[in-house]
Amino acid sequence: MNKQIVFFILLISIPIIGLFSGCDKKFDESVLDYRQQSDDFDTLVLMEQEIDYLIDTPTCAQASDCRISQFGSKPCGGPSGYKIYSITNVDMTLLQTKIDDYYDFNYYVNHLYGILSDCMVVNVPEELDCVEEECVAVTPYTTITWDTLTQLKYEIFD
Secondary structure (H helix, E strand, O other): OHHHHHHHHHHHHHHHHHHHHHHHOOOOHHHHHHHHHHHHHHHHHHHHHHHHHHHOOOEOOOHHHEEEEEEOOOOOOOOOEEEEEEOOOOOHHHHHHHHHHHHHHHHHHHHHHOOOOOOOOOOOOOOEEEEOOEEEEOOOOOOOOHHHHHHHHHHHHO
16 A cells, blocks of 8 residues: 555656746747847837937038938848938937947847848949938939849840
8 A cells, every 4th residue: 555655646746846847947048039139120120210310301501411321231241221411410420329339239130140131232322412401312222123134134135
C-alpha cells in the first residue's frame, strides 16, 4: 500500500510542480523581438514627424532661402530621401542634429533587423526654387521604373 500512495503523490505532484515552474517563464523571444521591432519603427515615425514639424512649411522670399538635406538610411547605403527646408524659419543646427539622430537610429534598425530594400538610388532634386513663397524642387525626383526600362529596351533593340 505504501508504494501506491507514493506513486499517487508523485503522479499528482509532477503536474503541480510543472505548473509553478512555468510561471516565471518569459515571453517567447520572437514575440519580444517583434514588439521591440515595432517599437523601433514607431520611434522612427515619431522622429520623422518631429523633423517635419521643425521644417513646417518651408517659406521663402527667394530661392537662396531654400536648402535640402539627405534624410534617412537605406539598408543598401545612401539616403532614403531628402527634406526640403527654408533657412528663414528653421533652426538649422537643431534640424541637422535631429536629421543626424534619425540617420543613426535608422541605420541601427536596418542592421539590427536585417531590413532589405530595393537599393535604388534616390536622386537629389537638381534645383530648388521659391514658388509662391514656398521652397520646392524644380525638377522631380528621377527614378527608373520597370516601364521606363522596358520602353528603353524597345528603343535600343528596335
